[in-house]
Amino acid sequence: MAGSGTASGAGGRRRSIAVAAPSVCCGSGVENCLEEDEAAVLAEAFSALGDPVRLRLLSVLAQAEDGAVCVCDLVPAVDRSQPTVSHHLRILSAAGLVEGERRGKWVWYSLNRQRLADLQAALDSNR
Numbered sequence: 335m336a337g338s339g340t341a342s343g344a345g346g347r348r349r350s351i352a353v354a355a356p357s358v359c360c361g362s363g364v365e366n367c368l369e370e371d372e373a374a375v376l377a378e379a380f381s382a383l384g385d386p387v388r389l390r391l392l393s394v395l396a397q398a399e400d401g402a403v404c405v406c407d408l409v410p411a412v413d414r415s416q417p418t419v420s421h422h423l424r425i426l427s428a429a430g431l432v433e434g435e436r437r438g439k440w441v442w443y444s445l446n447r448q449r450l451a452d453l454q455a456a457l458d459s460n461r
Contacts, residue, residue, distance in 0.1 A: 369454070376456050379449065382429035387412055388422045394430060395445045402435065402444040 365389055368376065381389060394411045403411075409419050423443060426432040429447045434441045 350378065376453065379429040379431060379453055382425050382431055387414060389427055391422055391426065394444060402442040404440045404442050406440055
């Protein structure tokens with residue numbers, strides 16, 4: 335975009351300077367940016383990852399041999415109270431990062447590995 339500015343010349347006189355717009359764009363690939371609604375959904379999931387307790391919970395779930403962990407085992411694993419762990423699991427669940435399955439009295443949680451893969455793909459520069 336062409337514009338103009340001012341500069342002081344000799345003797346303090348102001349003179350007008352024309353600023354020319356670049357004739358060629360660098361083609362930086364900005365046209366592949368996320369849509370607003372997609373960014374909002376991703377932001378919720380990334381926000382859920384922004385807490386150390388939630389990251390620790392995901393780490394425990396990622397190492398589960400059977401693919402799921404009873405909530406009763408998550409409490410001591412992250413050294414937090416049951417209400418605190420339940421709060422963090424609700425946030426992770428709302429973001430689609432974990433899934434819970436009631437088995438009798440307890441809820442067993444597992445990672446939603448597809449959702450985590452989707453988050454990784456959203457950051458992939460080859461998208």
